[in-house]
Amino acid sequence: MMQRDVTKWIIIFSCCVVFSCSKTTSVRPIYTPPSPITGKTYSADEITAFKQLTLNATNNIVVKLPRQVAIFLADTGYLYMTKEIDSIISQVNRLLDTNLVLTRTADRFASSLQIHLTDRNTYIGIEPSAAPVLQNAEHTGMAYLHWNDQGIVYRGSIFVDMQKTANDTLQQRYLIHHEIMHAMGFLGHVKLPSIYTVLFYFTVTPYILNYTDFDKHIMQLLYNPSVKAGIKEAEFNEVVKNL
Numbered sequence: 001m002m003q004r005d006v007t008k009w010i011i012i013f014s015c016c017v018v019f020s021c022s023k024t025t026s027v028r029p030i031y032t033p034p035s036p037i038t039g040k041t042y043s044a045d046e047i048t049a050f051k052q053l054t055l056n057a058t059n060n061i062v063v064k065l066p067r068q069v070a071i072f073l074a075d076t077g078y079l080y081m082t083k084e085i086d087s088i089i090s091q092v093n094r095l096l097d098t099n100l101v102l103t104r105t106a107d108r109f110a111s112s113l114q115i116h117l118t119d120r121n122t123y124i125g126i127e128p129s130a131a132p133v134l135q136n137a138e139h140t141g142m143a144y145l146h147w148n149d150q151g152i153v154y155r156g157s158i159f160v161d162m163q164k165t166a167n168d169t170l171q172q173r174y175l176i177h178h179e180i181m182h183a184m185g186f187l188g189h190v191k192l193p194s195i196y197t198v199l200f201y202f203t204v205t206p207y208i209l210n211y212t213d214f215d216k217h218i219m220q221l222l223y224n225p226s227v228k229a230g231i232k233e234a235e236f237n238e239v240v241k242n243l
């Protein structure tokens with residue numbers, strides 16, 4: 001008998017909205033904070049921030065892109081954005097070597113990740129499930145991912161609202177960094193003020209236009225072969241001690 005894929009999805013916003021849907025009104029047990037985990041090259045703050053971006057945002061599962069991902073850029077009319085995306089792709093490829101290989105394809109059907117630089121209604125036409133959220137909010141971007149039980153992303157889309165951010169090319173360049181990083185499996189936002197990142201929970205200005213040292217360091221952590229897709233926090237804590 002065929003096993004059915006249990007699909008999960010999550011919507012990420014480029015703005016600064018924390019996942020309000022995860023709040024609960026039930027009485028919480030008394031909480032004892034665990035002792036901070038540190039790695040060999042990762043500080044306790046870095047690991048806490050990493051968890052805010054990954055395990056805490058995904059119901060305690062490490063989510064990763066597969067080793068090879070073809071990206072389809074649906075809107076190639078903005079040359080500076082095409083250039084930015086290509087530059088991000090080569091930067092990530094250099095940083096992560098064979099642990100993650102991103103390519104750009106002109107064939108929509110050969111891609112597993114699509115980038116849409118358009119207006120809200122056009123994007124909703126392509127990703128209808130995003131409608132309820134996008135229609136009632138001020139979001140200027142989104143990353144929408146689907147992953148399987150093994151924590152591997154098999155489909156996703158990225159949206160930058162070019163209409164809402166018209167003429168603000170710096171914001172658009174920041175947004176594409178932000179959304180691509182979400183699409184790599186960093187689904188949450190960082191709430192530690194000590195951390196400088198494109199994924200901070202509110203938009204930092206001046207806009208961050210390049211991945212920061214922290215961003216690059218945790219990309220290397222998530223795509224370290226020892227950090228396997230699908231693992232949960234207890235296993236991650238054991239693994240990261242040696243990294």
Ligand SMILES: [Zn+2]
Pocket residue numbers: 012013014015178182189
């Ligand atoms: Zn975001």
